[in-house]
């Protein structure tokens with residue numbers, strides 16, 4: 001198995017099984033075997049022992065060849081006592097003291113198992129409203145969000161990974177201004193990503209520079225008005241300042257809600273790619289597109305891709321069965337809709353191997369073609385599973401019943417960030433451009449190691465311009481954009497996140513969104529000197545291009561940046 005040193009380190013720290021003394025009792029191969037066995041066992045009612053072994057082998061090979069990986073909790077917990085396999089959850093926050101603290105407790109249980117939680121705080125009465133039972137005044141959604149944040153902070157000490165949350169407030173909630181500015185100081189509410197829940201009415205009001213009404217969620221009555229453009233500008237200014245808040249288009253999430261009779265979609269998971277109903281969970285998995293290339297790595301093998309999609313859908317559907325849910329309500333909802341989220345990683349590496357620039361029309365057309373192909377094949381696989389095992393239990397309540405399309409899963413596709421998965425597979429994450437062509441990593445004893453993007457290394461060796469010195473030179477800025485000693489055709493193809501203009505980031509996100517049931521995780525990178533007008537332009541483009549949300553990040557706008565060109569840890 002060809003895993004990088006970095007990947008093995010991450011796996012050893014968090015993913016591989018250890019005994020009570022903290023010593024490893026499995027290796028990477030053992031992990032994939034454990035996972036394959038646990039997930040294949042969900043077929044026990046459908047086939048015999050030999051059949052199970054065959055499925056187990058298929059699942060094992062797909063992971064060991066780094067063609068497909070399920071989300072982190074599945075790798076960590078499958079076949080182990082905890083058994084919680086989903087990355088994404090959404091929990092309701094009711095406007096009662098019991099409801100709020102019930103939700104905090106449930107989030108703690110989910111974080112402990114490696115899952116991330118999303119919440120809408122829109123149902124909470126605004127700050128200053130009356131509390132009937134005490135005669136006091138309510139402290140409002142933002143103050144309760146801080147309690148959720150503190151609970152997450154405490155749980156992260158003992159959990160499998162640090163907890164992640166999404167917090168959403170509707171743009172027509174009376175406390176919206178406080179929400180938009182509440183992470184102005186970066187040291188506040190650190191365990192949350194925040195998004196403003198935008199409506200179509202609001203966007204129209206922005207366009208025509210009109211006022212819009214603020215609605216008290218408890219009384220459902222208008223309690224004030226704000227100028228939409230001013231609110232939008234404040235969101236833009238804050239996002240420019242440090243990337244928060246993002247925005248999500250609530251009406252679009254609900255337009256694509258395939259089970260509207262079961263409830264309204266109020267929130268997504270922490271990174272925004274998975275809209276869910278309250279108490280729904282979803283397990284994700286990603287196909288490594290770089291490993292879907294042919295042997296020569298010069299064209300995409302669509303037969304292999306089709307085969308992998310089919311096996312991946314089977315795998316993810318089995319995860320729903322094998323999963324041990326942290327709450328009875330979650331068990332019921334998740335088994336009821338059987339949502340899965342199949343996505344991709346290594347997209348940028350694949351484009352580079354094919355000599356296609358990320359920021360080109362050709363790349364956008366290929367995105368349409370590849371994701372369209374994955375979506376069609378995933379739906380087909382889900383239909384076949386429905387024929388064999390039955391449609392998802394809430395099928396009759398879904399929009400598919402009217403169309404007569406029987407599916408095993410209410411949704412099949414999602415583009416996840418693949419933060420850890422892409423590191424394990426050694427490819428570019430999700431659909432993001434390459435972050436840096438090479439970078440310096442500090443290793444033990446103060447030694448520095450130059451890490452080079454493997455696809456670039458191949459191209460450099462092939463093109464006869466590889467040298468350790470050059471790679472070190474590139475690591476200073478991460479980009480090869482201005483390096484005359486590298487052939488122009490190579491520089492045009494190996495573009496990094498910062499070389500790609502924001503509009504191409506948005507176009508790529510939109511292309512994948514056109515063929516994705518759920519949503520797309522994407523960060524639109526802006527240079528440090530980008531202006532608030534540039535941010536406004538990105539938000540507007542994303543809205544027009546039918547994205548479901550958008551997150552921006554201006555380089556250097558947070559003191560503690562996870563990835564730093566030139567000084568990556």
Ligand code: ADP
Pocket residue numbers: 070071072073087088089111114115116117161162163164269270271272273284416417418419420421422
């Ligand atoms: P991975 O590569 O580890 O499988 P992703 O980076 O693709 O995970 O993230 C997918 C989803 O997993 C996120 O949107 C979020 O719901 C959940 N998640 C990611 N990181 C964390 C974390 N540290 N704690 C809890 N949940 C997380």
